[in-house]
Amino acid sequence: ALTDRLQGIAKRLTGQGKLTPENIRESLRDVRRALLEADVEVAVARDLVARVEARAVGDEVLRSLTPGQQVVGIVREELESLLGHAPVTLAGSPHVPTVVLLAGLQGSGKTTFAGKLARWLGGRDKRVMLASADVHRPAAIDQLARLAGMAEAGFWRAPEGAAPEAIAGGALDEARRRGFDFLVLDSAGRLQIDEPMMAELETLRRASRAHQVLLVMDGMTGQEAVRVGRAFAGRVGVDGLVLTKMDGDARGGAALSLRQATGKPILFLGVGEKLDGLEAFDAARIAGRILG
Amino acid sequence: ALGRRGAIDEATRAALEEALLAADAGPAAAERLMDEAERRMRADPALDLRHALERGVAQLMGATRARFTPGAERPWVALLVGVNGVGKTTLAGKLAAGFARDGRSTLLVAADTFRAAATEQLEVWASRAGVELVRARDGADPAAVVHDGLSAALARGHEVVLVDTAGRLHTKRNLMAELEKVGRVCARLVPGSPHHVLLVLDATLGQNGLQQAREFQRATPITSLAITKLDGTARGGAVLAIADQLKLPVSVVGLGEGLDDWQPFDPEAFARGLFE
Ligand SMILES: Nc1nc2c(ncn2[C@@H]2O[C@H](COP(=O)(O)OP(=O)(O)OP(=O)(O)O)[C@@H](O)[C@H]2O)c(=O)[nH]1
Numbered sequence: 001a002l003t004d005r006l007q008g009i010a011k012r013l014t015g016q017g018k019l020t021p022e023n024i025r026e027s028l029r030d031v032r033r034a035l036l037e038a039d040v041e042v043a044v045a046r047d048l049v050a051r052v053e054a055r056a057v058g059d060e061v062l063r064s065l066t067p068g069q070q071v072v073g074i075v076r077e078e079l080e081s082l083l084g085h086a087p088v089t090l091a092g093s094p095h096v097p098t099v100v101l102l103a104g105l106q107g108s109g110k111t112t113f114a115g116k117l118a119r120w121l122g123g124r125d126k127r128v129m130l131a132s133a134d135v136h137r138p139a140a141i142d143q144l145a146r147l148a149g150m151a152e153a154g155f156w157r158a159p160e161g162a163a164p165e166a167i168a169g170g171a172l173d174e175a176r177r178r179g180f181d182f183l184v185l186d187s188a189g190r191l192q193i194d195e196p197m198m199a200e201l202e203t204l205r206r207a208s209r210a211h212q213v214l215l216v217m218d219g220m221t222g223q224e225a226v227r228v229g230r231a232f233a234g235r236v237g238v239d240g241l242v243l244t245k246m247d248g249d250a251r252g253g254a255a256l257s258l259r260q261a262t263g264k265p266i267l268f269l270g271v272g273e274k275l276d277g278l279e280a281f282d283a284a285r286i287a288g289r290i291l292g
Numbered sequence: 293a294l295g296r297r298g299a300i301d302e303a304t305r306a307a308l309e310e311a312l313l314a315a316d317a318g319p320a321a322a323e324r325l326m327d328e329a330e331r332r333m334r335a336d337p338a339l340d341l342r343h344a345l346e347r348g349v350a351q352l353m354g355a356t357r358a359r360f361t362p363g364a365e366r367p368w369v370a371l372l373v374g375v376n377g378v379g380k381t382t383l384a385g386k387l388a389a390g391f392a393r394d395g396r397s398t399l400l401v402a403a404d405t406f407r408a409a410a411t412e413q414l415e416v417w418a419s420r421a422g423v424e425l426v427r428a429r430d431g432a433d434p435a436a437v438v439h440d441g442l443s444a445a446l447a448r449g450h451e452v453v454l455v456d457t458a459g460r461l462h463t464k465r466n467l468m469a470e471l472e473k474v475g476r477v478c479a480r481l482v483p484g485s486p487h488h489v490l491l492v493l494d495a496t497l498g499q500n501g502l503q504q505a506r507e508f509q510r511a512t513p514i515t516s517l518a519i520t521k522l523d524g525t526a527r528g529g530a531v532l533a534i535a536d537q538l539k540l541p542v543s544v545v546g547l548g549e550g551l552d553d554w555q556p557f558d559p560e561a562f563a564r565g566l567f568e
């Protein structure tokens with residue numbers, strides 16, 4: 001665990017008597033390694049360690065009676081500040097409906113999250129309509145239809161053979177017509193390097209007039225998080241992040257990487273297979289988890 | 293930097309370490325592979341760093357060879373297991389199509405009775421692959437479906453049975469117990485089965501992979517691994533630690549969302565892919 005590792009580093013630093021920038025730098029190598037083991041992306045880890053080092057070689061640590069503990073505290077603080085402090089809520093737009101478009105890699109948990117979000121908003125007295133523009137995955141639309149029923153949300157199904165763009169536009173028309181507060185539009189999983197599919201995503205955004213595009217990412221993602229996050233953010237624009245399957249024991253370094261790469265807030269954590277498995281993001285908890 | 297021969301300078305070593313880390317090898321495996329590559333280069337001055345590393349990876353991943361190929365047992369029963377969303381159902385369809393094309397009478401069993409539209413999804417794949425499907429009767433649990441599936445296979449003389457199971461996080465004790473039960477049901481109906489347990493891993497998987505493999509191994513002995521979504525930018529380096537520490541081989545890789553998008557695992561191609 002990074003915390004144990006940091007405690008070890010702390011003991012060693014304090015036990016070394018004379019504290020120098022050199023021995024601090026060496027212990028920071030351990031910190032970098034521990035971050036990599038937690039799936040923090042290489043450049044993000046290097047960046048975080050550089051911030052810690054800048055503070056650690058200052059008087060704050062060199063003069064401290066427990067320099068080791070000081071360094072540990074600095075790591076924790078920098079981690080939390082990078083993850084973002086203020087709890088961010090899903091921005092409702094003044095227009096009705098607020099349109100939320102879900103995007104991400106294959107299997108990241110988008111469809112399940114659509115159901116969870118519908119239930120979450122429903123519990124806050126919002127009327128939610130779900131629709132799926134996923135014409136690629138077998139039975140994807142059936143999957144969402146079933147979840148809509150379980151979430152007690154509205155569901156609209158386009159005529160058989162409708163193209164994604166038509167589905168997006170049709171869903172918006174339907175949600176407006178029936179006065180829903182939110183339209184949550186599910187999309188097919190796609191690779192960020194699949195040009196036609198990224199173009200499709202841009203089309204979905206335009207046709208649905210999406211107010212929020214949420215990037216849904218698997219919490220056990222490794223080094224890919226930055227590359228994927230940057231590509232989606234750069235290509236179609238991302239307004240918020242969702243990390244799923246955080247009910248597992250993956251350390252979740254992807255959270256830090258994604259936040260650094262996109263600068264966008266993490267809104268939700270998926271914490272279970274059922275529709276009640278959804279939590280608002282809590283930076284302190286995730287920092288603690290990455291730290292181990 | 294990756295093509296440099298002779299002595300390795302710090303910049304070269306760093307660039308190389310970065311490539312391994314970016315591929316999800318993790319710091320421990322990256323360090324081990326680097327040290328080993330340096331030894332290899334000292335023994336053979338004609339070798340450059342990149343090739344020394346590729347050789348090391350190919351050797352590690354090729355140490356235990358595994359094919360996802362039916363043995364002599366009839367029916368030959370395989371289970372696809374793994375955490376949520378990695379590509380089990382899709383892979384089951386692809387593999388079934390391959391066996392059917394080879395002229396083997398193949399049966400798919402839809403043992404995911406939990407997730408919304410899981411059976412419908414596998415139904416589409418079964419029809420694309422041209423194979424029969426056994427699905428749950430109303431309210432049945434996975435063990436019951438597997439029981440029905442194997443009974444049908446025995447009765448109809450199927451050569452191959454591919455059981456698609458529900459995604460499950462290895463941290464869920466009850467779901468891992470369910471998997472153990474499925475294994476026992478197989479053995480009762482077809483002694484010696486399941487003959488192959490395929491643990492499916494997503495190429496984007498980070499350092500949690502080793503823990504996943506360890507836990508699944510405790511529920512049902514894993515025969516081989518599959519790495520899916522290698523058509524993306526992810527390299528699947530998480531399998532390096534699993535190969536090193538658990539000696540589990542990779543048999544199959546997924547390369548897309550179509551019926552034919554899979555290949556037998558090739559250690560050399562995998563090794564090259566890490567540094568491309
Ligand atoms: N344990 C757990 N499982 C989850 C969570 N979110 C989603 N899942 C599961 O992950 C798997 C994939 O979820 P989907 O919602 O189908 O993922 P998707 O992104 O829509 O997949 P594609 O449409 O194929 O790209 C399913 O088995 C879900 O039940 C979560 O927070 N925790």
Ligand SMILES: Nc1nc2c(ncn2[C@@H]2O[C@H](COP(=O)(O)OP(=O)(O)OP(=O)(O)O)[C@@H](O)[C@H]2O)c(=O)[nH]1
Pocket residue numbers: 106107137189191374375376377378379380381382383404407410457458459460520521522523524545546547548549553
């Ligand atoms: N690009 C790519 N996508 C894949 C590959 N294999 C599967 N997928 C996609 O990944 C998503 C999830 O695949 P599934 O087969 O539903 O995964 P699963 O493991 O059965 O999911 P659960 O049963 O919910 O745990 C789907 O959108 C598939 O099309 C692959 O090799 N490459």
Ligand SMILES: [Mg+2]
Pocket residue numbers: 110111112134137140186187188189
């Ligand atoms: Mg989906």
Ligand SMILES: [Mg+2]
Pocket residue numbers: 380381382404410456457458459
């Ligand atoms: Mg499945």
